[in-house]
Each structure stands twice: as C-alpha cells, then as structure tokens.
C-alpha cells in the first residue's frame with residue numbers, strides 16, 4: 080500500500096517538510112522526537128516520543144514500526160545503536176557512519192582534513208582550559224571555540240585573548256550536548272561569504288544544487304539565498320570537495336556541505352548528512368526542493384533535472400522568550416507583500432513552545448534580483464509578530 084515506510088529521528092521543521100514530501104509520494108512516516116506535537120508529528124502517520132540519545136527506546140521504536148528507512152533528522156542521536164541496527168540489516172540514511180561522524184565535530188573534522196585532505200581552518204581539540212589555551216596558541220587568536228557536540232551555534236564563541244579562551248571553554252562545556260566535555264578550537268576565518276552546497280548522492284551519481292549563500296548571527300542562520308554568486312573555479316573546488324566527502328561517507332541522500340569562501344579558496348567547515356536549515360530557501364527556489372531530493376535519493380529515484388527558478392531568499396522568524404501560550408500576528412500583512420513578479424510564502428512550524436532565539440517559522444521570497452529577494456524575505460519575516468499571552 081505504501082511506497083516505503085520511513086522513520087524520522089528528530090521531527091522539527093526540516094523533518095516536517097521531508098514528511099510532507101514523503102506523504103506526497105505515498106510513503107508512510109513515523110515521526111520521533113523528544114516532545115509530543117513536534118512539527119513533523121503533525122503530518123505523520125504515527126509518532127513516538129523519546130530522547131534520540133536513548134538507545135533502548137530507539138531500538139524499541141524501530142522494532143515496533145519496522146521502517147524500510149531510518150532517517151536521522153537531528154545530530155544528537157545514539158549513533159552506537161544506529162550502527163548496531165545497520166549491522167543487523169536495518170537501513171540507516173545515508174549511513175550509520177555518516178551519522179556517527181557528523182554528530183561530533185571531532186569526527187567529521189578529522190575525517191575531512193586528515194583522511195580526505197579537504198581544505199579546512201587550522202584546529203585542535205581540548206578537554207580543559209589549559210588545553211584550550213595551548214590549542215589557541217597553535218591555531219592563533221582570534222579563534223572560535225565550539226563544543227564537539229552541539230548545533231545551531233549552541234555553546235560557540237570567539238575568543239581574542241587568553242582570558243576569553245578560558246571563558247569560551249567554560250561556556251562551551253556549559254552549553255554542550257551529550258556527555259563528552261570536549262571542544263574544537265578553530266582558527267577564525269575572515270571569510271568573504273559562506274555557502275551551503277546541497278549535494279545529492281543518488282543512484283546515478285552525485286548531483287549539486289546551486290550554492291546557497293547565508294548570513295549567520297550568534298551561530299545560527301538568519302537569511303539564506305540561492306543562487307549565491309561564486310567564481311567558477313571556487314564553485315568547482317567546493318563541488319570537488321563535497322563530492323569527495325559525500326562519496327567517502329557512503330549511502331544515498333542529500334547532504335548540506337558548508338564552506339567558507341575566502342578569496343579564491345573554498346574552505347570546508349562542516350556538513351549535515353540530511354537537509355540543511357539554510358536550504359529551506361529551496362522551498363521556493365528550486366524543483367525538486369531539498370526535502371524532495373533527499374527522499375528521492377533515499378528511495379533510489381531519479382533526482383535530475385534540478386531546476387533553479389532565479390533569485391530567491393529565506394529569512395527566519397525567531398521567538399525572543401519562553402512561552403507555551405503565544406499567537407502569531409501579522410500573517411496577512413506578511414503575505415500581502417508578494418506580487419505576481421515577486422511571490423512570497425511563509426512556513427510557521429507549529430512548535431508548541433517558544434524559547435529565546437528559537438526558530439518558529441521562515442519567510443520565503445523570489446524576485447528579479449538577489450538584493451530584492453533578501454529584502455523581501457526579511458520584510459515578510461519582520462511582518463510576523465509573536466504575541467505572548469499571560470500564562
């Protein structure tokens with residue numbers, strides 16, 4: 080009856096768009112996350128609530144639902160259980176190895192730089208303030224310090240003095256996820272721009288989407304746009320490095336490969352073996368979008384042609400305080416900003432709770448020029464207000 084049964088490990092906004100794509104192609108979707116009512120659960124056939132770091136619960140959910148594909152949607156998953164499940168014949172997307180290496184910054188960085196020879200910033204790992212100081216001396220100041228396990232910029236800061244290195248180390252340990260008090264100390268790259276290169280490992284080989292430019296603030300993305308203007312040799316270098324790493328990680332699916340662009344160099348930063356948040360722009364910028372591409376690649380279906388539809392942008396809608404009682408205002412005004420030549424759209428994720436800086440929605444726009452598309456997406460996002468009610 081169903082084309083395939085997919086189990087999502089993590090059910091946020093990215094999982095929700097993936098689940099919608101899967102439902103459209105007649106798949107069954109089981110959505111798992113740490114809380115009930117997560118965005119993808121709202122459109123899935125079934126839901127399971129447990130921590131993805133709890134291996135026993137993860138195994139129980141897999142054995143209960145018997146999915147054809149286990150699809151990690153977040154980074155923090157009990158990857159030892161994923162590896163065990165894979166060895167027993169369950170299919171982990173794109174591979175247990177990819178999930179395992181990318182969950183920890185030390186895993187993916189050492190694999191990229193030391194095994195594959197990709198261009199990266201200088202880096203060292205540290206497990207104490209003293210080690211962090213020594214690492215900072217090695218990579219130079221300023222440097223960027225991040226917990227090895229974290230995402231969306233959590234626990235990340237830049238240090239310019241030895242004192243700041245100490246406090247950045249403490250901050251990273253305080254905000255880290257998981258149980259390994261370890262940080263990466265990276266050379267600060269003065270980049271001209273940064274991009275995500277969506278790279279699809281499909282049955283018939285590797286395909287690329289047009290590069291996506293993005294702007295980050297506090298380690299989290301604010302706006303993204305596609306296509307990002309890149310000199311052809313820089314794009315080719317990024318594509319070569321992306322093809323190398325996705326092929327080495329193995330399996331089929333879409334990857335978000337992040338690069339810093341500095342002069343004529345594409346410097347590999349990190350990658351997601353799954354759709355990328357900056358890739359939400361593809362909801363208006365291309366067909367198939369990144370979620371449909373991930374799905375098609377997983378199912379062994381054709382992914383080409385990938386059609387880019389011109390200058391497009393996304394801008395995030397963030398909450399600024401914790402609340403379980405809130406409402407969205409200004410949606411009509413936001414959507415009224417579109418015109419036949421400059422269409423706009425909006426996704427509100429339906430998360431049941433706000434937190435300071437939590438992403439609650441994203442605005443999308445297409446226009447004749449990139450500047451116009453970004454400005455329009457920002458205006459649409461700015462028109463949406465979150466009204467917090469007294470609890």
Ligand SMILES: Nc1ncnc2c1ncn2[C@@H]1O[C@H](COP(=O)(O)OP(=O)(O)OP(=O)(O)O)[C@@H](O)[C@H]1O
Pocket residue numbers: 200223225229230231232233235265266267268269273295298299300337348349
């Ligand atoms: N070495 C560096 N030099 C300069 N800027 C950096 C460096 N490392 C990170 N940044 C900035 O911080 C942002 C977030 O870093 P990174 O992608 O490593 O973190 P993350 O927590 O994995 O984020 P996400 O999960 O959103 O991708 C980068 O996109 C970049 O803007």
Ligand SMILES: NCC(=O)N[C@@H]1O[C@H](COP(=O)([O-])[O-])[C@@H](O)[C@H]1O
Pocket residue numbers: 089090091092093094152153230231355356430437438
């Ligand atoms: N950069 C990773 C990323 O964007 N992940 C996306 O955010 C969700 C968690 O949101 P939450 O923290 O608001 O629950 C994840 O489930 C995923 O969709």
Ligand SMILES: [Mg+2]
Pocket residue numbers: 337349
């Ligand atoms: Mg990143």
